[in-house]
Amino acid sequence: MKIGYRSLYVTAGVFVCLLISFTACLTTAAAAPSSAFYHKFEPPTLPPVITLFGNTPLYPEPDDSAGASATLTPQDVETVEAEQDWYITPQNGDLGKRWIKIKTTWLGEMWIHLDYERIGTLKPADTNIALIWSAALYSEPLKAALTDVVLSPQTVHCNAIFITPGGGSAYRIETSWLGDQWLVSPNYILLDMEILNHEMTLPTETLRMEDWDTVHRIQSPSEAHFIPPQTVFALEKTVNGEYHVRTEDGNTFWINPAYAQPVGAQEIDETIALSKNTLVHLVPTASHPIFGALTAQKVKAFQQWDAPDGTRWYRIHSWNGDLWILPDH
Structure with missing residues (x-):
């Protein structure tokens, strides 16, 4: 019996030692941050x-x-x-x-x-800024220099940018009645707008966007609204190719030529056999939005379009609306 108890004590002691060792390993592993997630803080450099x-x-x-x-x-x-x-x-x-x-x-x-x-540096600039939302004006590039003037959404000219070491920016803009004023950390702006002010022909149905980025928020084809071919007045253009336009009746909105029905599409009446899952696109000239995929099946196409890269797209009537597919890709 004594030998039995001693064996039991030894076994229990070994188990406790192993448990302590295992716990210590876990603690060490938890205490040492992974290099993949740990980044040493580097303070900003004082501007020269x-x-x-x-x-x-x-x-x-x-x-x-x-x-x-x-x-x-x-x-x-x-x-x-x-x-x-x-x-x-x-x-x-x-x-x-x-x-x-x-x-x-x-x-x-x-x-x-x-x-x-x-603490910062003033850099000369010559660019146009679109105020998507209303923006308050400041007499200096400081939050404490807030004035009681608020600009409605519009495009303004910026002649200088005040850049702080932390990466913040304030924009000095020109006004017709107050002279130069500042935008300090404005909420929603588009930089480097190109002023156009000329007519623009839309040769095919084109997606109408209430905001410059509406297409990125479309969740279903029913949210996509196309306008018929027409001539509009282009006011300005973003660096990504969105146009702010005005129609003859005075309505203003945004378009992007990439989100339009393709020029040269032909009317057809064909049955297309899909051999594998096939993505469904709003238009064939842009990689998004995509509205799911069709499984292998036969579908009826009423339009086809040959892209510059030699691929052939088909437009079909689907339960989700009239959309485009590229079979066997």
Whole structure:
């Protein structure tokens, strides 16, 4: 009996040791982050040049209690260094100012005490910005400089961009009654719009979009609304090829020539045998949207279109509407 108990104790001891060892392995594995998910934080680099928008006091040391030695007028200045953690967004109780050492031509290296939001560089620009939503105007590229003016959706000209080390941007735009004003972190804009102002012919049925990106939100063919061939007035164009247009009756909306029925489609009455699952497309000239797939079967086609790459597309009447297929692909 004593031997039996001893064997039991030894077995239990071994089990406990193994359990402790296994638990330690799990703890170590959990404590060590995977390199696939762990990224070392890299603070932003202090801009080599920053733009001063107002008169800025100069100090020999990062201490404003002794008073300023001189004052700089608005200009670009070359930076040397900054206080530790200058890049951290101000928190509660933080005055939001940061000490930055700069170079001057007559006093050598001096310190300035800047609001966190004023640390950045002004870059000249010559581009048009479409305001998709209403946007507030600011007198400076600072959230604290909010005015009571709000612009309705429209396209404006931008002549400069203020870029902060954290990647934020403010856009200086031209207005006819207030002069230059700022858009600070606007909600919904399109950059680099091309102003057109000319007539545009739509040779086939074309998808009408209420917004420039409507096609990306279409969930079913019933949500796609095509307008008949016509001539419209093209107002502007995005970098991705969407056009903001106006019809003769004054309605404005968006189109993209890629989302139109193809030019040169021929009327047919053929039965097409599908040998495998076949994707169903809204139009053959764009890779999306796609509305499911047809299984191997025979379908009736009423139009065909030969694409420039030599493939032949067929338009069919489906339970989901009139859509396009590309058999055997």
